[in-house]
Amino acid sequence: MQLNQYKNIVILGMGKTGFSCAKFLVQQHIDFVINDSREQPPMLSDLLAIQKAEHIYTGGFKRELILNADLIILSQGISLQTALLIEARKNNIKMINEVDLFTTYATAPIIAITGSNAKSTVTTLVGHILKHAGLKVLVGGNIGIPLLELLAQPEPDYYVLELSNFQLELTHNLNAKIACVLNLSPDHLDRYENYAAYVAAKKRIYCEAEIAVYNLDDKLTYPEYPCRTQTFSLTQNTMGFHLLETKSGIYLAKDKEVYILATILKLKGKHNWENALSASAIAYEVGISLKIIGQALINFTGLFHRCQWVATHRGIEWFNDSKGTNIGATHAAILGLGSCCQGKLILILGGQSKGADFQPLISPIKKYVKQVIILGEDALKINNTLKSHTIITLVSDLEEAVSFALKLSEAGDIVLFSPACASFDMFNNFEHRGQVYMDRVKELIAHDCCSDV
Incomplete structure (x- = not known):
């Protein structure tokens, strides 16, 4: 063009x-x-x-x-x-959109990543692995550096791009070296006619891709375009990248070859192990060895506002998942942290729900959550869906939510802030929301410590 x-x-x-x-x-x-x-x-x-x-x-x-x-x-x-x-x-x-402009001028191969959840973490992790392997990499798109600003920098060995469904809607000539759809769950239904239209926008990433990396556990992510494929899975352990349980622990594995013990990763919870598997699959298709992939994974600490550990006080752990702006993200966070929690979760959620249905949260809440604290514009709507299945407290703001969570929790519990909603009813963005949460947690812990003196 x-x-x-x-x-x-x-x-x-x-x-x-x-x-x-x-x-x-x-x-x-x-x-x-x-x-x-x-x-x-x-x-x-x-x-x-x-x-x-x-x-x-x-x-x-x-x-x-x-x-x-x-x-x-x-x-x-x-x-x-x-x-x-x-x-x-x-x-x-x-x-056209910015993606078409970018691909018109970009000459290095593109690794393109999308999904309803975890795309920022996986995009960053792929960049981290490739850099650890000695490759020149530029990471950007829907995260970090805007697409067109990447073109002003020296040409890398690879562009690693996070792409949203909005960016993919009009994309005509992405032609990625590797394209990946991590997962799909209802989101942005206020923008699309139906869920199928949202899924179709996401899967445009595969068009003309050389290699498709997809989630064996999520059939909606399967590519419909002819290309070479690689897979990752939390539940199937016969092919591709998966978890493999042995007498010595749970490992990340490629086919039957283990390459790192999952429990030594700084990324906690099965949802983060899935992120590590997907990033591993992408890096492997670049040509990076399992040994180097494993070494890089050990050093990765995760991203701000994405199931980010905030503090541990009196045996209670506090996590900030403010980037959990949809049901799928919060569902994954509850399952991931709930499965490794000695006690129970206290879940803080709420905001602008974007027309989402909160029914899918009922099962993990019943299994892992002690009590739900709800705030924000759509608090009553969320309460009406969940009130028959758990104990709920409605609060007016995030500061009150954190204070109440401190009173409810006991040693072994995890307080998880994963809103499952957009932030714009009360905050500038999800980063602002997450920072308010972290500041309030640290303030209350400091006050609690002083009161013991």
């Missing part, structure tokens, strides 16, 4: 993605206009520094602008079901 063949390029959206696309086109000396539905989009002042004011349109999508375009570059926050975009597609106006 040659951008200079298009005469009327319109970028839609002035958030981080739109600004990144605009900055890239300026660097390529490509003319464009940019449009946002908001009066004061977040990156407006930055855009005014690189683009003429008369080429910047705010306060609503401009019909004439969009329908006269011959190329629309769409930010990932804007739905394809927007009325003007439906009309533009009917008029055969070409639409």
Whole structure:
């Protein structure tokens, strides 16, 4: 795709993605206009520094602008079901996003990773393993460095990219060396017509991929495009990457060859062992030996806000899983930590539920959770689903939730903050939410220690 063949390029959206696309086109000396539905989009002042004011349109999508375009570059926050975009597609106006821009200019092979949960952890872990093996790697996309900014850096041996379903919706030419769908569970159902549409968006990652790495335990992740495959699994131990239990413990294994004892990893819980298996499968297909993969796994401590250990006090462990913004993430966190907890879990959840059904949490809650503490915009909705199956307390804010969890817990218990919801009802983002939780935990522990003096 040659951008200079298009005469009327319109970028839609002035958030981080739109600004990144605009900055890239300026660097390529490509003319464009940019449009946002908001009066004061977040990156407006930055855009005014690189683009003429008369080429910047705010306060609503401009019909004439969009329908006269011959190329629309769409930010990932804007739905394809927007009325003007439906009309533009009917008029055969070409639409792309930042992924297509990136792949047009990138020359190094791409490792592309998506999934409903754990994609940030696995993407980071794959980058960590490849760097440990001596390869030059750039990690980015939906995590860390925006896609187009990666192109400004020296060419690596591999790009390792986390891609969201929004980024994959319009992707036409990803052509990944290795593509992986980690898992699929209902999410963003406020954006899609149905769950099948969400799944289809995720699985576009496999299109034209050379190698597909998928989850044997989740049939929805199976590739439907012809390519070489590799698998990982927590439950099947006959092929691919899996757990293998021996007299000396539980190991990560490839086929029948063990390569590291699972219990010595700093990543705790079976859901994190699954993350290690998927990252191992990807690294193995790059050509890295099991020995080096095992060495790299030992040194990986995980990511902030993703089942992150916060503190241990009076025999009670506190974990921050603020990145658990959907049901699948919280389900995995409960099972992962519950299976290695000496006592019971106290679960803190709630926020904006994005139309999710909380029924799938009932079974793991009944098995592992002592009590559920709920807060946020959709607290009553969540309470109505879970109240017949566990003890529930509704609280007004996160500080109150942490204080109440401290009163409930006893030695051997784990307090797990895994909201299963978006954060925007009470916080700037999931990072802000997680930091508030951690600060409150440490504050209460410090106060509790002082009271003993």
